[in-house]
Amino acid sequence: MRRALDAIYLGAGALAAAFVLLIAVLMLGQSVLREFGVRTGAVNDMVAWCCAAAAFLAMPHAFKHGDFVRVTLLLEHLGDGARRALETAALAIGCVAVGYLAWSALAFTWESWRFNDIAQGLLPIPLWIPQTSFALGAVLLWVALADELLIVLRGGRPSYVVAVEERHAHGDFSSEV
Numbered sequence: 001m002r003r004a005l006d007a008i009y010l011g012a013g014a015l016a017a018a019f020v021l022l023i024a025v026l027m028l029g030q031s032v033l034r035e036f037g038v039r040t041g042a043v044n045d046m047v048a049w050c051c052a053a054a055a056f057l058a059m060p061h062a063f064k065h066g067d068f069v070r071v072t073l074l075l076e077h078l079g080d081g082a083r084r085a086l087e088t089a090a091l092a093i094g095c096v097a098v099g100y101l102a103w104s105a106l107a108f109t110w111e112s113w114r115f116n117d118i119a120q121g122l123l124p125i126p127l128w129i130p131q132t133s134f135a136l137g138a139v140l141l142w143v144a145l146a147d148e149l150l151i152v153l154r155g156g157r158p159s160y161v162v163a164v165e166e167r168h169a170h171g172d173f174s175s176e177v
Contacts, residue, residue: 019054064163
């Protein structure tokens, strides 16, 4: 199960990176096509949807690898028991909040599909298509949070803490800048 979850997080991160690449390709293509007088207004809509997809699909991978911003000033000065209690509370609150976000995103995307909502911009596509990345990213972030909560409840150390410590052990403090 651990390998499958890690593969899913990695896949979501890779898909997010693909959307970032697509943003670059679209923007470069738009710049070139404008020089030839080609109208490219719909590209702006596509880039906006790709930005949302890249952001939400990257969240589970970033979270599991310690790349979310965490304020650890208090945690660093606590004993193991208090630290574990605060980590557990934070993860539980995060699960509830992101669970609500994921549920809302799924409902929102389902409604768009059910009512055949069409984008109002220059590219009239069904809105559920770009909204799917938002819903998928939110669901996967919830899975990642629940995964970490179970790790901590079973007595383990959070993956994001281990990942940051490993980077620091190798002299990589780039995430601290």
